[in-house]
Amino acid sequence: MRSRFAGRFTRHRLATISAVVLALLALAALAAPLVESALGVDQTAVSLLDRYAPPSFEHPLGTDELGRDVLVRLLYGGRVSLFVGLAAALASAVIGTAIGLLAGYFGGRVDDALMRLTDVLIALPLLPLLIVLSAIDPTRLGVPEDWVSGEDASLGRIVVLVALFGWTTVARLVRGATLSARRRDYVRAAVALGAGSRRIMLAHILPNVAAPAVVAVTLTVGNVILLESVLSFLGLGIQPPLPSWGNMLTNAQELVSTAPMLAVWPGLLIFVTVIAVNLLGDGLQDALDPRSGSSR
């Protein structure tokens, strides 16, 4: 079983390469503090005398408009972007799986209500809603003020917003898988033996629906990273001084004719990461369920 999976996966040349690229990117991002100390620079240190420095031994990719090391900032930005992507995708996967399981397992009214909710949510125009939600004042909703001020607040906000709206795809997939799993003999047997609903859902059905969920999560990671860059473009993404690839790219676009590399690097990293994540998701899908072709 395992080897067949591996075989199908590696047959997907692009997916394999993508997995390696992503692993390298993640490692590099994790190693940001190490690189920082190895180079002897401080990512927050502003040096007005070293603005727009060309690549050098001390600054392999040069410095930005405030004289900060571009490489180190890209690595820290990668941490933020990758974290936002993963966290938002996982959160929406958890919500989506829970809702899909409940709907598929209980059926009837529960299913009706939950799927209607999903339909409604899917019908809402996502980007405009995110714009509204990024601009509202969470303290009016009773969120403690400490959570919404501070340098990391924008990070949490994006994760929550994406999770709130991003779970619908997973929910639909999981519901479908649950429906078919329910008809299997061993599930029926478990029901007949009097096992509790929770146990059946978690122990017998969940493993069967994991595959589509994993694929959906993978694809969501890419979408979220892209979405963060668009929100940054609109001034609603991750807020400085916290670097993210999205806000670095947005900041650099104004200076694109004089310091083009400042825009090229974060743009390239977003591009490479998202395409790698997508190709990986595609490969996983093929490997986990070859019959599905590769439709999303």
Added chain:
Amino acid sequence: MTRFLASRLLQALFVLLLMSMLVTVLIALMPGDPVDLMLAGNPKATAADAARLKALYGLDRPLWERYANWLGAALTGDFGYSRLFAQPVPAVLLPRLGNTLLLLGASFVLAVAIALPLGVLAARRPYSLLDDAVNLFCFAGISVPPFWLALLLILLFAVTLGWLPASGMGPVGEDGWLARLPHFVLPVATLTLASVGGYTRYVRASMLVELRQDYVRTARAKGLEEGQVVWRHTLRNALIPIVTIVALEFGTLFSGALVTETMFAWPGMGKLIYDSIMGNDLNVALVALLLATATTLAGNLLADMAYAALDPRITFKDVRS
């Protein structure tokens, strides 16, 4: 059929009503009202000015009252005035809707025209080098930050090469189609590159499934030419799921246009939605967002109907589950 349609319409109306309430509440939750913002940075403005303007724009009344007034008027076809543009909402909305549809329509046609042959080619030789190349191209289009792509296109074709205008909908004072054509190239290209990948992959996936069907084998066995098998028989069947999925994506196109419209100074709906939300222009934001939602709902309905119409095995009863 009629019952199905009726229930769907009713449901859509309900979603729209819900959406209108949601938007009203959300916009009210945005801190600071338009008057405060208008007077910010102006040391001459007084509290009396602010109070007078708030009363004038009806901002001093409770939210539910404002919403009820709006709904009552909207049901009679009166959508009120735009606070920002000092014009009736339809007068602000309709020209921009036209501009956006023009842009989206052009890129949609182009994207489908590219996706169909590309997807079919890829499906005929799955896992070949060609398939990989197509796959990479598809994902490349999906994976580029759209504003970055737009900027790169502008820099290359407008600034460096000087072949194409960088923005706008056409030369000022000229309405001829031929004169406007160059202005369409870059924005349409940006939108097309972003959407063609998705479509191509749907076509490929759908074709892969169909090419495995028995009737294809039969047709081949009967000695039909391969080209005819693929392009005439299989593609027709493969189109069913494609049409469905494309129709489902209708609504997302609307918001996707925001970035392209901003970068190319194209006065359209995406930009209007953003400006009206940020400028606290509730009347415009409400109608524009409802329009976007309605488009999605219409797309969903269209998808269901297309599904049922194209595939005789499915009746309207099955569609829902």
Added chain:
Amino acid sequence: MRHVLAVLALTAGLIVNLAAAPAFAARDTLTIGISQFPANWHPSIEPMSAKHFILDATRRPFTVYDADWKLGCLLCTALPSVEAGTAALETRADGRQGYAVTYTIHPDARWGDGTPITTKDVLFTWEVGRHPQSGFTNADLFTRDIVGVDAKDDKTFTIHRDKPLCTYAEINDFAVLPAHLEKAVFDSDPAAYRQRSRYETDTTNPGLWYGPYRITAIESGAHVVLEPNPSWWGPKPPFRRIVVKAIENTAALEANLLSGGLDLIPGEAGLPFEQALAFEKKNGAKYSVIFKPGLVFEHIDLNLDNPVLADARVRRALLLAVDRGAISRQLFENRQPVAHNQVNPLDRVYVEDFRHYPYDPKEAAKLLDEAGWGEKRGGTRVNAKGEKLSLEFMTTAGNRARELLQQVLQAQWKQAGVEVRIANEPARVFFGQTLHERRHKAMALFAWISSPENIPRTTFHSTMVPTAANNWSGQNYMNFKNPEMDRILDDLETVCEPAANKRLWTRLQQIYADELPSLPLFFRADPHILPKWIDGIVPTGHEASTMLWIETWKVKE
């Protein structure tokens, strides 16, 4: 397949040719790019710099500050003055004093449809302006500052001012409206006037405009076309057509200029400072980039309720610890001067004689030690109770120039042992709520945009602190209360005798510099990007745009 390729190649060729054509447009058309499209067109409803920039080519105010920051007359024949006998102190029936100021409308002034501009229009404008439902943004001029207007004849009218103001002649915001077009609209329903005004419903009507140009075409959200106004009484304007295009994304705006789609980007609504600096370096040979520092005062409002900031020594130390000179040199390349006070050195009322704060980390450290923040733990100062010297620093999110400046300041204060936490908010939250309701915990970076000789009453008077009780009115967000300052602000309006007036201005700037309720940083410079072939554009550095003098622009031979 080959056919398809041929068609494609043909189309591509066609497109390229079509695009190349307009690049050779003659110099009788000027294409201006701005970063914002005006939402509405009425001159007195909803202020917006992009709108005023365009309208300034189509209308002329009675009085205005010119490029030398001197008050002058555009629509009137001469600036009224006591010396010339056109202004006089008067005592009203209720015993209060004010000025009666007499203006004469330029004899040749006509609306674009040929109707002369008369005192009828002036009276109508005053009627609209003081109507509570007309929606004028700055109605104070009409409801409070002007207590009466009477017409002597068709061209001469007298304005009665509420107070004996030193600047009695200034009526810059009195934008005259065409009574022959607007009166019927206004009279039918004043509350709907802001929507039904012909400025909104019939913007291209020639009768609305009376400058060198009039608006002849509008594509909402995209561009405006201006063409010469045949009824204009002044010198012939230089271009047969001016197209103003709006391109919001400034990277795209710059690209449009470079690709030949635009000729000029004005400072009034153009490129951000940093981008313009970079632009100048790359394209300085092809374009003139003029950085005009002006009355945009970038500063940090300190919340004096904060116990840390309540101590003046800490406030002084904060300013001494930042090297504004180096920032101006390195970050702004000397294009944005350091602000030492809230009055601009170019302003007539500026004095030199107040306390300055050059970069002096030693003195800053000494002051902080004295204030009880002597001990350092992990690089951050702490007081006797062990509390960290930590301050929250806010500004408008998405304003790149401010975000950059903020990060530089944060780094410099870190070296002085002050921890600064950045917490930015979108403009609508920051201005609409946080500042407005004084919710900023410590420091708020933003700018005041004022006119020359502006008396900063709403920002420094103790009665102007916004509170829930006064319905958040006033703009003294610092909670600055100083009896002498209050007295000076009250007196400044009416003590006009030059020596006495100067003494007041001097004390005002001294008190500000001693107390530092806010930290003065820089005077913002707006970058004007002009083609080399154009001459005669003189940026003003204040709210009156260069378009008010468009008839003096010249095309170089």
